[in-house]
Amino acid sequence: MTKSNTEFTNLSDSGVNPNFDLAINKRYNLDKVFAIATWVATSFALLVLVILLIDVLTDGLGRLNWSFVTSFSSRRASSAGVLAPLVGTIWLLVITALISFPLGVGAGIFLEEYATDNWFTRLIEINIANLAAVPSIIYGLLGLQVFVRVMEPITRGRSILAGALTLSLLILPIIIITTRESLRAVPDSLRQAGFALGANRWQIIREQIFPIALPGILTGTILSLSRAIGETAPLIVVGAVGFITFLPQLSFKGLQSSFTALPIQIFDWVSRPQVEFHQNAAAGIVVLMIVLMLMNSTAIFLRNKFQQSR
């Protein structure tokens, strides 16, 4: 009884409930601390990126010259170069794109334009979401067993083809997801206009929807390809080698030859004890980053062009 009495008096004295402490200055100070913390977190991530780039550049630029790009791997660090891995990366890039683009875009079109909500589409959707979270090295194990061993008569074992097939499966879920997003962004009125003219669904997709969605699809595909190019683990499992001194022939036979790629070569050099090879690794990283940046700027260019035209 007395307690409630004092509460009542306090309340009447100050006009506010004593259990309610406004403390506005303290709260604003906490606000400032919190805001600063979020900025620090953001700048930290970017700072690490900057340090990483500067670090790699200072280590690698001294080693980087034209002969580094045009020489094969060598046991002597000073005469080793990245020709074979660079060409191998480009091979992987092209073949992976040729396989994964039609597959991913087709699957995306089916799921977004044709599929109704039934068990089959739901199965595929859950499945794609799951696949996107499977560690890439597991894809390597899949590639090792299926493309290297089971399909040996076609791929000739640890070959460029087996590597590219593995990478294709790896990025397929991403391409499907971006294709669906691009298609979803196309207004429905266009489809209805097509139907009103008597076109069937495929004609509408081919003539109207797909051309509009294409820049978005290409952007997503290039970004996922640039991820594939940076992948190392699945290719090591499939059987990429760190020491190759030839270029694959421009034929199906060439597809069946053993292969290497920039990240593989970098890993190979990093794992050696000599410091000179570590310098080579840094220079290789610079080359890899340049390839990635070229791809990413193409994607950004496409995205900007696409956004302006709408």
Added chain:
Amino acid sequence: MTSNPLSNQPSNSKLWQPNRALSKSVETGVKTLFALFAFVSVITTIGIVLTLIFETVEFFQEVSIWRFLTDTQWTPLFTNQQFGIMVLISATLLTSVIAIAVALPLGLLAAICLSEYAPAKLRKWLKPALEVLAGVPTVVFGYFALFTVTPFLQTFIPGMQGFNALSAGLVLGVSIIPLVASLSEDALYSVPRSLREGAYALGSTKRETIISVVLPAALSGIVASFILAISRAIGETMILTIAAGQNPQLGFNPLVPIQTMTAYIVQVSKGDTPAGSLAYKTIFAVGMTLFLITLTLNIFSYWFVRRFREKYE
């Protein structure tokens, strides 16, 4: 749509006649083909599961599951073979915990910064910049951890070895910050303005609004991004192979070389292990363990998001 008055016209008509039969069969053909393409993803999953199960079963015919789970050493490549998967799991756990301790708070704070504090113009620059960080290949992060972060940490942590879990874990954490930041930011950004304004109207400050209204409202999306980050940390390979070492050892000391599940798979793949040998089968058994862990996380995330998703009109 299929009923077609034009098709009853006499064939000598000058009117344009669409080839309905052809376009219809093309339509069916395309639809079937694309459905098959979509089915490739299901085949991939089946392929992964069959691949792992097939070799794992063969592995467990030679090594009992009990030994696999209880041995305290992992030496499949030596003559005295021991198969204690816990050794690799403890290492994976250690690096993942370090990485997550870095990535979750920093990633979430960065997401809050992007979504709530950064002006629209700056946000337009910050997001792509974070995407650049996300696009750096992991082999580069590995190089960075081994040759920059480790020597830097060694200057004030005595007894730290050249290969260690700490710097690998820290760099791994930095590498997944963009993933957490970007996905959480999407979740925060989609919380409707009216909720924030409601909180302001009740007298909350900006921080109080964010912590007690916006974060809970975006919880399902944030947790989904966390779980994806955890499963990325567990499955990450190159940073750990390069910077954490190849030394299977039970324990949680972050300053000594260790070997994670993924690093072991790389180690065996790099050597000349003949297909069909016991060592060859171990990488599938380890892969199966890894797959089951990430699958469990995935299923949990799927359940959580469905259970706690907030829907706003």
